[in-house]
Amino acid sequence: MANFTHKLELITIMHGYNVKTLTQFIIERQADFPYATGEFTRLLYHVGVAAKLVNKKVNKAGLVDVLGEAGNINVQGEEQKKLDLLANWQFVQALKNSRECCGVASEEDQEIITWDDELSQDGNYIFCMDPLDGSSNIDVNVSIGTIFSIYRRISPRGTKPTMEDFLQPGNKQVAAGYVIYGSSTMLVYTTGRGVYGFTLDPSIGEFCLSHLNIVTPPDGAIYSINEGNYNHFPEGVKKYIEYCKQEDKPTKRPYSARYIGSLVSDFHRNLLKGGIFMYPPTASAPKGKLRLIYECNPIAFLAEQAGGIATDGKNRILDIKPESLHQRVPIYVGSKNMVQKLHEFL
Ligand SMILES: O=P(O)(O)OC[C@H]1O[C@](O)(COP(=O)(O)O)[C@@H](O)[C@@H]1O
Numbered sequence: 001m002a003n004f005t006h007k008l009e010l011i012t013i014m015h016g017y018n019v020k021t022l023t024q025f026i027i028e029r030q031a032d033f034p035y036a037t038g039e040f041t042r043l044l045y046h047v048g049v050a051a052k053l054v055n056k057k058v059n060k061a062g063l064v065d066v067l068g069e070a071g072n073i074n075v076q077g078e079e080q081k082k083l084d085l086l087a088n089w090q091f092v093q094a095l096k097n098s099r100e101c102c103g104v105a106s107e108e109d110q111e112i113i114t115w116d117d118e119l120s121q122d123g124n125y126i127f128c129m130d131p132l133d134g135s136s137n138i139d140v141n142v143s144i145g146t147i148f149s150i151y152r153r154i155s156p157r158g159t160k161p162t163m164e165d166f167l168q169p170g171n172k173q174v175a176a177g178y179v180i181y182g183s184s185t186m187l188v189y190t191t192g193r194g195v196y197g198f199t200l201d202p203s204i205g206e207f208c209l210s211h212l213n214i215v216t217p218p219d220g221a222i223y224s225i226n227e228g229n230y231n232h233f234p235e236g237v238k239k240y241i242e243y244c245k246q247e248d249k250p251t252k253r254p255y256s257a258r259y260i261g262s263l264v265s266d267f268h269r270n271l272l273k274g275g276i277f278m279y280p281p282t283a284s285a286p287k288g289k290l291r292l293i294y295e296c297n298p299i300a301f302l303a304e305q306a307g308g309i310a311t312d313g314k315n316r317i318l319d320i321k322p323e324s325l326h327q328r329v330p331i332y333v334g335s336k337n338m339v340q341k342l343h344e345f346l
């Protein structure tokens with residue numbers, strides 16, 4: 001036995017590390033779902049493929065003509081970036097190829113995307129996505145991401161999905177996650193049984209389990225908000241920001257202000273270290289800037305699964321019944337005690 005373990009150590013030293021890939025992990029977890037059919041596994045597998053293909057472009061963005069504007073204005077009234085369109089296309093292709101997805105809602109498309117072929121219409125899942133999050137950071141090499149949310153359809157299989165399939169409250173999500181294209185590329189997701197992180201190993205082209213059962217510290221020392229909009233924040237938010245800057249904290253220090261300007265990256269940092277992210281209503285965005293269906297709902301599901309909280313200042317984000325595809329809501333998300341403290345001021 002000692003000899004075998006020694007051999008294993010030698011092999012590990014020579015060939016690297018004992019990995020568990022995303023696909024292996026999902027297949028293993030199928031056991032958690034008594035009625036699992038492999039459909040969800042196939043869908044998530046294709047999400048991983050699309051993430052790798054987008055990552056290839058992001059990693060060498062300056063060299064492959066994906067920087068800059070695409071020359072269109074999207075449904076949000078924003079200039080679309082070339083990478084917004086590329087990421088959108090890449091994920092839509094992968095979802096179609098999966099044959100498990102009957103329809104997609106995307107930040108970059110006004111209407112829901114459906115397909116006429118029978119196989120797609122037989123798909124059991126609805127996919128909502130922000131194909132490229134943090135667009136203002138694309139051209140300046142600051143980390144960006146993709147955010148996604150998955151539901152089971154409510155319309156009958158074998159038909160085209162309806163708007164009702166996409167306007168389900170966040171508490172109906174069967175899975176949510178994001179990809180962060182940063183110093184390393186990670187895919188972080190939940191199926192309602194904890195939050196798991198996988199880091200892309202380019203040498204084997206696989207997302208490998210690197211963060212098991214992520215739990216957010218109930219208290220943190222980081223607050224993330226675009227203070228440039230300070231004058232237009234609700235009074236309660238202004239008071240909470242002042243509270244963040246005071247020394248009378250367990251750490252005897254003010255909280256640190258950290259704001260990357262990519263929701264995925266700001267959330268990911270706070271998820272691991274503890275902290276609070278806030279995007280309140282502002283003058284230019286009286287209902288908040290971030291979109292309920294493909295930004296706030298998936299982030300809220302992940303936050304809650306990691307022990308955190310996500311609200312719009314009054315309600316639990318996941319209990320909000322969406323009224324339209326690109327609806328915006330205020331969001332306050334992060335460490336439990338910090339969001340509760342904020343609510344004392346609101
Ligand atoms: O520049 P602002 O107003 O602070 O907004 C930053 C926020 O806008 C976003 O970039 C919006 O997302 P998109 O880039 O996907 O449109 C978030 O990632 C980020 O949190």
Ligand SMILES: [Mg+2]
Pocket residue numbers: 130132133134263295
């Ligand atoms: Mg976004």
Ligand SMILES: [Mg+2]
Pocket residue numbers: 084107130131132133134135
């Ligand atoms: Mg986007």
